[in-house]
Amino acid sequence: MERDAATLIIGAGPAGLAVAACLKNRDAPFVLVERAATIASSWHGHYQRLHLHTDREHSALPYLAFPAATPRYPSRQQVIAYLEEYARHFELNPRLGEEARSVLPADGGWLTTTTTCTYRSRRVVIATGYNALPHIPVWPGQERFRGRILHSRDYRNGEPFRGLRVLVVGLGNSGGEIAIDLCEYGAQVAVSVRGALNIVPREILGLPILTVSIALSRLPAALADFLSAPVLRMTLGDLSQLGFRRPALGPFAQIKATSRIPLIDVGTLRLVRDGHIRIHPGISSMGETAVTFEDGSSRAFDAIVLATGFRPGLERLLPAGSSLRNDEPRARRATAIGEAGLYFCGFSVSAAGMLRDIGVDARLIADHVARAP
Numbered sequence: 001m002e003r004d005a006a007t008l009i010i011g012a013g014p015a016g017l018a019v020a021a022c023l024k025n026r027d028a029p030f031v032l033v034e035r036a037a038t039i040a041s042s043w044h045g046h047y048q049r050l051h052l053h054t055d056r057e058h059s060a061l062p063y064l065a066f067p068a069a070t071p072r073y074p075s076r077q078q079v080i081a082y083l084e085e086y087a088r089h090f091e092l093n094p095r096l097g098e099e100a101r102s103v104l105p106a107d108g109g110w111l112t113t114t115t116t117c118t119y120r121s122r123r124v125v126i127a128t129g130y131n132a133l134p135h136i137p138v139w140p141g142q143e144r145f146r147g148r149i150l151h152s153r154d155y156r157n158g159e160p161f162r163g164l165r166v167l168v169v170g171l172g173n174s175g176g177e178i179a180i181d182l183c184e185y186g187a188q189v190a191v192s193v194r195g196a197l198n199i200v201p202r203e204i205l206g207l208p209i210l211t212v213s214i215a216l217s218r219l220p221a222a223l224a225d226f227l228s229a230p231v232l233r234m235t236l237g238d239l240s241q242l243g244f245r246r247p248a249l250g251p252f253a254q255i256k257a258t259s260r261i262p263l264i265d266v267g268t269l270r271l272v273r274d275g276h277i278r279i280h281p282g283i284s285s286m287g288e289t290a291v292t293f294e295d296g297s298s299r300a301f302d303a304i305v306l307a308t309g310f311r312p313g314l315e316r317l318l319p320a321g322s323s324l325r326n327d328e329p330r331a332r333r334a335t336a337i338g339e340a341g342l343y344f345c346g347f348s349v350s351a352a353g354m355l356r357d358i359g360v361d362a363r364l365i366a367d368h369v370a371r372a373p
Contacts, residue, residue, distance in 0.1 A: 001117040005031040007369055008112055008121040010103075010317070012039040012094040015346025015358045016127035017083060018061045021090045022366030025063060031121075032092060033114060035099030040083040042129060043076060048157045049181040050076040052355075053173050053264040055208035059355040062362055064089055072208065100128075103317045109341060123341040123369055126317065130347050130354070131310035137169075141286040148303040152178060155305055158185025164302040167192060167291060169283065173261065175307030176268040182305075183276050190299065192291075194282030196247035198254055198262035199269070201235045209264060213351040216252065224351075225250025236265070242272050243279035252351055259349040312347060343368075 007023060009016050012034035023030045038044060051073045052059055056066040059074070064086055070078055087094070099115045103124055112119045134151045142149070152174045158181045165188045168179045175191065182189045204212055216224040229250065240246065247254060251262045271277045281294045292298045343365045348357040 003031075003117050003119050005029075005119045005121040007031070007123040007125060008033065008110070008119050009125045009127055010100045010112070011127035011129060011346070012036075012087070012092075012096070013042060013127065013129050013346065014040065014061060014083060014355060015129065015362070016094070016125070017086055017090075017092060018358050018362035019125050019127055019343075019345050019365055020092045020094075021064075021086070022062055022362045023369060024090055024092070026366050026370040028366065028370050031119065032094040033098040033100060034094045034096050035115075037097050039087050039094060039096070040080055042131065043080050043083065045153065046076050047152065047155045047174075047178060047181065048076065049177060050174075051177075051266070052079060053202065053266065054210045054353040054355060058208070058210045058214070058353050060359075061086055061355070062359045073202075100317060103342075105340070121341075123343065123372070125343045125345055125365060126314070127345045128312070128314075128317070130312055130349070133311045133313035134306075135309045135311050136306060137308055139283050139286055144288050145286045145291075145304070146288050147301060150303075150305060152305060152307045153310075158182040158187055161185060161187040161303055163187065165300060166190070167280075167299075167301045167304045168307055169304060170194075170307035170309065171197060171263055171268070172307060172309060173264055174309075175305075176263050177266060178305055178307055179277050180267050180271060183271055189271075189276065190278040190280055190301070192280045192283055192293065193244065194294075196245040198247055198249075198251045199236060199239060199244065199265055200232060200251055200262045202264050202266050204231060204235060210353045210356070213252075213353070214356075217351040221250075221252040221256045224252040228252070236269065239269075242269070255349060255351050261349065341372075 007030040009019055009030055009032045012032055016032060020030060020032045055072050056070050056074055060066050066074060066082055101113045104111045109120060109122045110124045112124060134153045136151055155178055161182055162185050166182050168175050168191045171191050171193045179189050179191050200209055202209055216228060249257060254260055272279060284292045284294050289300045290298045291301055345361045345365055346358050348361060350357055
């Protein structure tokens with residue numbers, strides 16, 4: 001079956017919902033499809049302890065604030081409730097359970113095949129998310145490890161690990177919070193940190209870190225890092241004493257060069273200082289019960305949680321050889337890409353926060369679509 005759509009939006013997470021609301025605000029017709037049975041499916045699947053690391057004032061989507069009673073850093077359930085209310089408020093009505101399989105150029109527009117039908121549209125907005133597919137590395141001897149190995153995607157809470165020796169691999173924002181959760185459930189926790197790491201506090205002098213980051217992000221990255229360095233040292237102390245290596249690039253330069261967000265500390269450092277979390281370097285190999293690290297040390301573990309991140313996985317949708325089929329499309333290119341009717345939202349990584357960027361890019365895309373013939 002073939003259907004027509006002026007604009008097809010793929011994905012009903014925060015990015016897809018924001019674009020849909022912005023298009024509706026401009027009376028631009030669209031169809032919104034979502035492969036899962038619910039909107040914001042990734043939020044439903046996240047670990048239970050998860051809270052936004054960015055404050056609610058800078059994390060709301062266009063035209064609808066978080067409820068007034070929401071705390072500064074909303075919980076996973078509060079974010080889900082907000083996104084569900086967002087869809088109801090704007091009557092977005094996504095077509096759930098419909099997965100996009102391919103997006104191909106056709107006759108000056110786009111032909112998108114889903115599990116239900118084929119859409120012929122002038123424009124396509126890919127809003128499937130920066131974290132669509134789990135990245136699962138493999139180490140020598142991993143197949144011999146007798147304990148449980150799971151990706152953070154499959155971690156819910158620390159109850160199954162109570163009293164066990166657990167290694168968290170990776171210290172991004174998920175790894176940092178999962179390590180806290182495991183400690184609170186009584187696990188013996190260690191974290192493997194492969195490389196140098198930028199760490200920032202969640203607040204500075206009572207201000208959310210995003211407020212500070214947005215102000216400094218208007219400056220050149222090197223200057224922003226220079227100005228923020230003394231405050232970070234004063235707030236966090238000497239992190240080398242805890243086993244962390246200082247990277248060559250500061251937080252702002254790192255984001256610009258690698259699209260990697262620093263660890264926003266929500267309590268992990270305190271647990272490291274108090275001896276509740278041990279820091280190890282990267283993994284060299286695994287045995288039946290022990291993990292050997294790059295410094296030659298070895299330690300036994302009962303379970304391993306891989307907080308090793310995700311990939312956009314755009315190769316599942318876009319044609320082979322496409323110049324757009326890369327792992328880091330920039331939503332800031334939306335206008336230029338939009339000349340061909342193909343847009344991305346939810347793939348921008350900056351110091352201003354991903355949810356805030358989603359709102360900015362959703363408006364940009366909607367403005368461009370509304371002006372298009």
